[in-house]
Structure formats: structure tokens, C-alpha cells
Amino acid sequence: MTFTDDLAAQTQTLRTRIHEMPFNTDMATGQLRRDVFQGYIVQDALYLEGFARALSLAAARAPDPATVAQLANAAAGAIAVERELHTHYMDRFGVSETMLAAMAPSAACDHYVSFLLRTSALGPFDEAVAALLPCFWIYRDVGHDIAARSAPDNPYAAWIDTYSGEAFDESVARMLDLTDRLGAEADGLARLRMSAAFERACWHEWRFWDSAYRMESWMRPEDSLARDSRAPAPTA
């Protein structure tokens, strides 16, 4: 068993849940609501910029030149996806650059990006790589899973093609390989930290889709008041 086999086994339930999320099943049938996808793609553009910054921070701290290049290339790849795929959809949905610039990240997006930036800037290098891995691995698996059952003429075909495509597969394979090498060199405690960071990032992937599907925004004090007033009165 490689280290990433262990990580896969540990997060099996959560990853299966992700594949079954309504966002992903609706994406496969092509029935995903346009407004839901529109909200997602805008948040994902904000996410990908943060993800690329986190990869760049990790790249700067990599132990050897080949790994610096690998992570820096992945950062450039994330920005390229943002430019091509997102521009494709944003044109279709009438989202302009100005609208995008004015958009605030959702709580889920901000939380995920903050976690990646913090881990990449301040955590040990192996922990940063473990935190960055689910962004690659989960999207590859979900992309392939959806591609295998996608409806013909799916409006989300460009998204599905990106994440089930060869170029993305290769970057995922390199990231798995790097994590396996770091896992093999790490002591027991370091492996535990890596597993925890990996699992937390898997949770953030789940939360990002969940939040997009429910079109969640920041909780405001008045939302909380409305919720509290619906709660059953406390019994004396």
C-alpha cells in the first residue's frame, strides 16, 4: 500500500458522498440549474486564483528544483483553466470581468482558500502538499465519473472534458507521486499531520459544492435572528 492508498482508504466515505452530491449528479445529466452553475463558476474563478497562489507559495518552499517547477507549473495550469474554461462559461452566462472583480468570495470559498494559503505559507512542506492534493485528485475522479455517465449534448461538456482530460490526468499523477515520496520519507507524526490536512481539504471540496448547490452566501445577523425565531421555545 502506498501512502496515497492509505489516504484514499481513510477518506473513502467522504469521497463517495462527493460523487453522489446533487451538484455532480445533476451535472452528469446536464440538468444542473444554470443559476447554480453560474454562481459556482464565479466562486470557482475566485478559488482558482487563491489555489494558484497557494501552489506558488508551496513551490517556493519545495526542496528541489524539479518540485519547484512541478508546483509552479500547476499554478500556471490553474490560471490557464481559469482563463479558458471560466471565460467560456462566463461569456455564456453574461458575467463580465468587471462583475467578476466586484464579486466577493462565499464563506465556503474564502474558508477553503484561507486554509490552503495558511498551510502552504506556514505549514511544513509535506503538509502543504497533502492539503493541495484533493484539489487535483477529487476533481480528476469526479471528472472521470461524470464523463462515464454524461448525457449527450451536455451543456457542461467543456467542464467535464477539462477534468477528465489527459493534461489534467498527468498533473494529478505527478501530485500523487510527490505525495507518495513525501509520505515515504515522513515519520509517523508527520504522516498523521499530512493525513489530517488531506482529510480537511477533502471536506472543503465537499463544502464548496454543497455551498454552491444551495447558493449559500455569508450568514448575516438577520438570517440568524430569523432562524432563532423558528426554533422551538426552550422548555422551562
Ligand SMILES: Cc1ncc(CO)c(N)n1
Ligand atoms: C473547488 C475546486 N477544487 C479543485 C478544482 C480543480 O483544480 C477546482 N476547479 N475547484
